[in-house]
Amino acid sequence: MSVLTPVPAKIVCVIDDEPSVRSSTGALIRALGWGVSFFSCAESFIAHPSSTAYDCLICDIALEGISGLELLRRFRHAGHATPCIFVTAHGTPQNRSEAMQLGAACMLDKPVDPDELVDWMSRILGSIP
Numbered sequence: 450m451s452v453l454t455p456v457p458a459k460i461v462c463v464i465d466d467e468p469s470v471r472s473s474t475g476a477l478i479r480a481l482g483w484g485v486s487f488f489s490c491a492e493s494f495i496a497h498p499s500s501t502a503y504d505c506l507i508c509d510i511a512l513e514g515i516s517g518l519e520l521l522r523r524f525r526h527a528g529h530a531t532p533c534i535f536v537t538a539h540g541t542p543q544n545r546s547e548a549m550q551l552g553a554a555c556m557l558d559k560p561v562d563p564d565e566l567v568d569w570m571s572r573i574l575g576s577i578p
Contacts, residue, residue, distance in 0.1 A: 535553050
């Protein structure tokens with residue numbers, strides 16, 4: 450008799466300084482069957498021992514302290530290729546270009562359309578469990 454090992458759920462990390470955004474985004478991710486972790490700033494994310502264990506990052510650009518763009522720059526410089534979806538209320542052509550140069554999957558404008566976010570997460574993580 451063989452024992453089936455459960456496939457671990459995909460885990461999305463939400464990095465945003467707005468508690469309401471973290472809460473609503475997390476509720477959406479959980480409703481889709483994926484796991485979620487939260488950080489309110491880039492510094493906390495960087496310092497956490499599991500910062501490389503996520504299947505997708507959803508990150509605000511305008512964070513207190515280190516910006517989302519700088520976070521992704523450091524993450525990529527360290528050799529990590531985790532897909533990143535940026536969300537922002539400050540979507541300038543310059544930061545959109547920089548995000549794409551850093552390898553971000555996309556940049557979504559706040560308030561984020563939940564269907565668009567689900568579409569991008571499904572592209573990155575595969576089918577919804």
